[in-house]
Amino acid sequence: MWNELIRLREATESRKISELFDDTSRASAFSLQNDGLLFDYSKTTLDDDIRTALIDLAREADVEGKRAAMFRGDKINTTEDRAVLHVASRALVGDADDIEIDGRNIMAEGRETFERMIQFSNDLRSGAWPENGPKITDVVNIGIGGSDLGPVMAYKALMPYIDGPRVHFVSNVDGADIHDALHGLDPNTTLVIVSSKTFGTQETLMNARTAMRWMEAGSDNAMERFVAISTSRERTEAFGIAPERVFGFGDWIGGRYSVWSPIGLSLMLAVGPENATEFLRGGHSMDCHFVDAPLQENMPVMLALVGLWHQKFCGYATRAVVPYEHRLSRLPAYLQQLEMESNGKSVAMDGTPLAHGGGPVVWGEPGTNGQHAFFQLIHQGTNVVPVEFIVGAMGHEPDLREHHEALLANCLAQSEALLKGRTLEEARNQLIGQGKSGDELEVLARHRVFSGNRPSTTLVYKKLTPYVLGQMIALYEHRVFVEGVILGLNSFDQWGVELGKELADGLVPAIASGKAPENANGSTRMLLEHFLALAAS
Numbered sequence: 032m033w034n035e036l037i038r039l040r041e042a043t044e045s046r047k048i049s050e051l052f053d054d055t056s057r058a059s060a061f062s063l064q065n066d067g068l069l070f071d072y073s074k075t076t077l078d079d080d081i082r083t084a085l086i087d088l089a090r091e092a093d094v095e096g097k098r099a100a101m102f103r104g105d106k107i108n109t110t111e112d113r114a115v116l117h118v119a120s121r122a123l124v125g126d127a128d129d130i131e132i133d134g135r136n137i138m139a140e141g142r143e144t145f146e147r148m149i150q151f152s153n154d155l156r157s158g159a160w161p162e163n164g165p166k167i168t169d170v171v172n173i174g175i176g177g178s179d180l181g182p183v184m185a186y187k188a189l190m191p192y193i194d195g196p197r198v199h200f201v202s203n204v205d206g207a208d209i210h211d212a213l214h215g216l217d218p219n220t221t222l223v224i225v226s227s228k229t230f231g232t233q234e235t236l237m238n239a240r241t242a243m244r245w246m247e248a249g250s251d252n253a254m255e256r257f258v259a260i261s262t263s264r265e266r267t268e269a270f271g272i273a274p275e276r277v278f279g280f281g282d283w284i285g286g287r288y289s290v291w292s293p294i295g296l297s298l299m300l301a302v303g304p305e306n307a308t309e310f311l312r313g314g315h316s317m318d319c320h321f322v323d324a325p326l327q328e329n330m331p332v333m334l335a336l337v338g339l340w341h342q343k344f345c346g347y348a349t350r351a352v353v354p355y356e357h358r359l360s361r362l363p364a365y366l367q368q369l370e371m372e373s374n375g376k377s378v379a380m381d382g383t384p385l386a387h388g389g390g391p392v393v394w395g396e397p398g399t400n401g402q403h404a405f406f407q408l409i410h411q412g413t414n415v416v417p418v419e420f421i422v423g424a425m426g427h428e429p430d431l432r433e434h435h436e437a438l439l440a441n442c443l444a445q446s447e448a449l450l451k452g453r454t455l456e457e458a459r460n461q462l463i464g465q466g467k468s469g470d471e472l473e474v475l476a477r478h479r480v481f482s483g484n485r486p487s488t489t490l491v492y493k494k495l496t497p498y499v500l501g502q503m504i505a506l507y508e509h510r511v512f513v514e515g516v517i518l519g520l521n522s523f524d525q526w527g528v529e530l531g532k533e534l535a536d537g538l539v540p541a542i543a544s545g546k547a548p549e550n551a552n553g554s555t556r557m558l559l560e561h562f563l564a565l566a567a568s
């Protein structure tokens with residue numbers, strides 16, 4: 032099928048997307064809807080033949096069989112010998128059957144932990160906890176990667192639903208991060224959540240120790256206001272956090288998929304258990320759709336296939352995600368981890384080089400801000416960057432309707448401009464209208480040409496509720512899964528982050544002792560010596 036798709040690309044390379052719309056049914060034929068979401072991929076070069084071939088490619092890679100294996104709890108993360116069951120966290124709110132892994136009923140365990148989270152959230156939000164202290168007004172979530180990006184992305188996204196404590200997120204080992212987060216907080220009314228799946232991450236543990244010193248300096252019973260979220264009971268205990276304040280989960284939930292697990296506790300504290308449950312319900316709804324819908328009607332499958340078409344057959348190495356929803360400001364960063372830590376690989380499941388390479392570079396920023404920055408390149412640059420627009424029909428501020436109308440207009444205008452472009456003739460006529468002529472007209476006109484024919488997709492929802500956010504995140508997760516299956520890689524390990532961690536562990540004592548390690552590269556030694564000299568001067 033791969034060769035057939037290459038052939039189809041060659042045959043359609045000069046295709047004008049705008050001409051495909053001569054068929055008045057194109058917009059509906061190349062878009063799909065599910066449970067309030069609409070995914071429009073009509074502004075691409077896909078036609079029936081290409082779509083059929085892409086779906087055959089998915090069948091050939093056994094997307095359906097591998098999807099079943101994931102939902103069944105098979106150990107599809109073979110390099111870590113783990114099941115991949117973040118979907119089970121959202122099935123807790125459905126009527127899912129029990130799932131056993133290594134003799135443990137993970138659904139029963141998950142339900143019990145979820146009930147504890149709800150109880151803890153209700154107690155903290157009402158002021159019933161802590162029993163012997165003032166009400167908690169601020170929560171500091173310390174974590175990095177998936178233990179930060181999911182909660183912070185969702186917290187910002189669901190701002191209108193926050194009626195609990197303020198949450199501050201600390202991830203970076205740079206002391207500036209924890210310093211600024213703790214600044215102005217009262218240790219007596221602050222809860223610190225140490226979120227770390229492994230409880231072995233350098234940045235998180237260093238920040239947690241700093242927070243502990245801050246807490247101890249400013250209040251009695253400091254450790255009482257520390258909560259841990261981790262898969263390692265031993266490590267949380269060694270850190271001094273009492274078991275009743277530890278929320279555990281299993282290693283079948285990957286770090287970048289853990290916002291659905293107790294790692295989402297900070298979100299639950301802020302928006303309350305009901306909204307947090309709605310978030311899970313949205314994710315579960317997308318899971319059911321992913322499992323049940325035929326491939327052509329399946330949103331995650333089609334999102335993945337359109338992405339593969341652009342990256343692998345059209346040769347567009349990156350894609351931009353542009354939410355026209357200011358509260359999704361951390362979604363691009365979240366998707367960068369989700370997509371690039373999952374599919375940024377070079378070897379297949381069996382360790383041989385990938386036949387067709389790994390996943391794409393993903394980047395983005397909210398619109399309309401991006402329009403005044405990188406959209407120049409997207410419209411007129413020499414690299415074609417497919418854009419994934421994300422937009423809601425309504426905002427949460429009825430008094431500010433005119434803002435939302437302007438936002439929608441901009442979103443639609445951008446995808447339309449990418450598609451249509453502007454010819455030299457049109458540019459000339461515009462300039463003639465402005466009184467230009469001669470050489471000046473010719474030069475200026477060339478700068479105002481837009482090639483157009485640049486692909487984009489648009490994901491539309493009514494309003495960014497907790498449920499919709501859940502649907503959207505699960506949609507992108509399954510998209511990454513489908514892409515990984517077709518590329519033949521393991522989307523659930525992350526060996527690529529290990530080497531730098533190991534080297535950093537070796538360099539920390541070198542910096543502290545002021546002596547570069549013998550085996551460091553010449554540039555690294557020179558830089559280290561320079562840092563030390565600067566710091567001492």
Ligand code: F6P
Pocket residue numbers: 174175176177178226227228229230231232235286287372525528
């Ligand atoms: O560095 C990569 C990574 O392992 C991510 O996959 C993970 O989300 C992050 O580090 C944090 O890990 P932990 O939750 O174990 O502290």
